[in-house]
Amino acid sequence: MVKKTAFEGSVEYWQVLDESGKADKKLETKLDDAELKRMYGHMVLCRLFDRKAVSLQRQGRMYTYAPLEGQEASQVGAMHALAQEDVVFPTYRDHGSYLVRGAPLENLFEYWMGYEEGLKMPAGVNVFPLSITVGNHLPMAAGMAWSMKLRKRPLMSMVCFGDGATSEGDFHEAFNFSSVHKTPLVLLCQNNHWAISVPLKKQMASETVAQKALSYGAWGVQVDGNDVLAVYSAVKEARRRALAGDGPSLVECLTYRMSMHTTADDPKKYRSDAEVDEWKKRDPLARFEAYLASRKLWTPQYKADVEADATARIEAAVKTAEAFSAQPEAMFDFVFEKRPPSLQAQRDAFVKGE
Amino acid sequence: MSEKTLIAAINEAMCQEMERDPTVLVMGEDVGLDGGVFRATDGLQGKFGTNRSIDTPLAESAIVGTAIGMAAGGLRPVAEIQFAGFILPGFNQLINHAARLRMRSQGQFTCPLVVRAPCSGGIRALEHHSESPEALYAHVPGLKVVVPSTPFDAKGLLVQSIREPDPVIFLEPSKYYRAFKQDVPDELYAIPLGQGEVRIEGTDLTLVTWGSMVRPAMQAAADSGKSVEVIDLRSISPWDKEMVLNSVRKTGRLVIAHEAPLSGGFGAEIAATVAQEAMYDLKGPILRVGAYDVPFPLARREDFYIPSPQRIGKAIQTACEG
Numbered sequence A: 001m002v003k004k005t006a007f008e009g010s011v012e013y014w015q016v017l018d019e020s021g022k023a024d025k026k027l028e029t030k031l032d033d034a035e036l037k038r039m040y041g042h043m044v045l046c047r048l049f050d051r052k053a054v055s056l057q058r059q060g061r062m063y064t065y066a067p068l069e070g071q072e073a074s075q076v077g078a079m080h081a082l083a084q085e086d087v088v089f090p091t092y093r094d095h096g097s098y099l100v101r102g103a104p105l106e107n108l109f110e111y112w113m114g115y116e117e118g119l120k121m122p123a124g125v126n127v128f129p130l131s132i133t134v135g136n137h138l139p140m141a142a143g144m145a146w147s148m149k150l151r152k153r154p155l156m157s158m159v160c161f162g163d164g165a166t167s168e169g170d171f172h173e174a175f176n177f178s179s180v181h182k183t184p185l186v187l188l189c190q191n192n193h194w195a196i197s198v199p200l201k202k203q204m205a206s207e208t209v210a211q212k213a214l215s216y217g218a219w220g221v222q223v224d225g226n227d228v229l230a231v232y233s234a235v236k237e238a239r240r241r242a243l244a245g246d247g248p249s250l251v252e253c254l255t256y257r258m259s260m261h262t263t264a265d266d267p268k269k270y271r272s273d274a275e276v277d278e279w280k281k282r283d284p285l286a287r288f289e290a291y292l293a294s295r296k297l298w299t300p301q302y303k304a305d306v307e308a309d310a311t312a313r314i315e316a317a318v319k320t321a322e323a324f325s326a327q328p329e330a331m332f333d334f335v336f337e338k339r340p341p342s343l344q345a346q347r348d349a350f351v352k353g354e
Numbered sequence B: 001m002s003e004k005t006l007i008a009a010i011n012e013a014m015c016q017e018m019e020r021d022p023t024v025l026v027m028g029e030d031v032g033l034d035g036g037v038f039r040a041t042d043g044l045q046g047k048f049g050t051n052r053s054i055d056t057p058l059a060e061s062a063i064v065g066t067a068i069g070m071a072a073g074g075l076r077p078v079a080e081i082q083f084a085g086f087i088l089p090g091f092n093q094l095i096n097h098a099a100r101l102r103m104r105s106q107g108q109f110t111c112p113l114v115v116r117a118p119c120s121g122g123i124r125a126l127e128h129h130s131e132s133p134e135a136l137y138a139h140v141p142g143l144k145v146v147v148p149s150t151p152f153d154a155k156g157l158l159v160q161s162i163r164e165p166d167p168v169i170f171l172e173p174s175k176y177y178r179a180f181k182q183d184v185p186d187e188l189y190a191i192p193l194g195q196g197e198v199r200i201e202g203t204d205l206t207l208v209t210w211g212s213m214v215r216p217a218m219q220a221a222a223d224s225g226k227s228v229e230v231i232d233l234r235s236i237s238p239w240d241k242e243m244v245l246n247s248v249r250k251t252g253r254l255v256i257a258h259e260a261p262l263s264g265g266f267g268a269e270i271a272a273t274v275a276q277e278a279m280y281d282l283k284g285p286i287l288r289v290g291a292y293d294v295p296f297p298l299a300r301r302e303d304f305y306i307p308s309p310q311r312i313g314k315a316i317q318t319a320c321e322g
């Protein structure tokens, strides 16, 4: 009888900024001041956008919305590590990813106010329409990456998803395809510890999401998802591997959904205030502010200025979105390139009020 | 007897069936501790424990697939899918396996499984939360398709669905969950599948509908100035052909209304059947009212998309002129 170890593997955990915002000198990124400030600006924009969206929903000015609060560092850090021509596949919670990619704020508001037109992104944003269906976008992202490889474009695709999505077959199938065919894909899991009311330990029996990469012969890393620099570094490394032809990587961002699943959800039904308070102490913005302050890049006044700027942009976008009014018959557009006669007839009847 | 909403009636049906039959269990995403995103399974975990009110990981193929295995293994699972639009990863299990297990094992394995899901629009929800996919399932041999529209029917039909020896997909119009209350018996009762219900009697025209379109159809009938007989099919596979044919033989006119897109909708099946079997009783063409053949739109356009009482009313007038 032969008995030996057939496989051994391990997964690293990365944190650049500790909870007080002190940087690990060995891991600290070489980002220049301007880039750090841009990151911070994006994080502030994310948070204020999100709070505005929740308040609009509460006032009946917007429909159901999925808040991102708590996940700013994961989204902003990851997006900053990409090239603008890379393609991103977000979920319903990745407003921050949209914002960093340059999606107009009014588009996001329009979409969440119930207009399809909000989904139309200006050229160069390179974001696939958000996935409302959990996990379904992973195979498509793997395919987008495949197209880049086959067309010899030095680009990658990134797919964003939650801890819950790792239970779907689509996650595993996409990861396997991508690793077998070495497609330049980065799987960014925002492990916010909850899938609606289902906690991580009821979602999976493995200790980490990142270790799932090992089953696909891929690189996986777990990072502090509330540390924007750790996320940035991990995605940079994943991107390097993707472009070097090494195939997919999985970056697991340990973070937390500070707010409700959506505005239709009441988290008090299933989780404790104590847990939420614990995560409040790890606020991604406060930590980054402490770091920036230590580099003399941040003062309370600077923060106020950044917030004022973001608020002005947000208010202007809300105004634009609320003034938007699209023709109802636009629902017949974009079903096909050219409407078949039966659909044209339906549209004609609709316009005539029949 | 007490006044109940549709969601309360569904909850009660499951609760009482679980009390009656220890093999009945509920499973799905967020059904246990949270009691379901619409609260359909509220209180069941507290009452029956985590082995009979099961929070599953997030995977519809595995929810349906494991439920099939449990059913074949002697249990009676009621699997909740959070919204009808999310069953699709489990479509393969449902169609290729649940619906064919009896045949493929020559009766050795059976699949007494209920898959419940909220369906249809009117709640200003996100994408994929508002579809009316009943025709997809009605096309599948071996699968029964139930679409209740009232609290009373929801309870009796769900009880029957749980007791059925074969798989049932049970589609619940989410906009009716809490829209109104109705007297519902506190005791257990079952309503056989395949029996329609005449909601309004009439002599000028037969209006066949189900699920989310029942109330707009009744409104249209009331506003029409005609004597319209409104039939709520309640289940579309099997469907109550005799009730529809008898009504058409009386009225000579037929309109069918459903919320699903018109083309390939279940209305076509009814129209074809009536054209074939009651041709000489018809005084005019059969008309169908359905949503447009476009994906279910976002919130701002859903009222333009979902067939309104006015659109159904126009079809009633046109049919009566014909």
Ligand SMILES: Cc1ncc(C[n+]2csc(CCOP(=O)(O)OP(=O)(O)O)c2C)c(N)n1
Residues within 6 Å of the ligand: A093, A132, A133, A134, A135, A161, A162, A163, A164, A165, A166, A192, A194, A195, A196, A257, A261, B029, B058, B060, B082, B086, B089
């Ligand atoms: C295929 C599918 N099944 C179920 C749902 C309903 N649903 C929406 S979000 C969600 C939980 C997702 O959790 P996770 O992947 O951790 O992402 P998070 O919401 O925490 O960001 C569920 C069950 C869905 N949208 N799509």
Ligand SMILES: [Mg+2]
Residues within 6 Å of the ligand: A162, A163, A164, A190, A191, A192, A193, A194, A195, A196
């Ligand atoms: Mg999650």
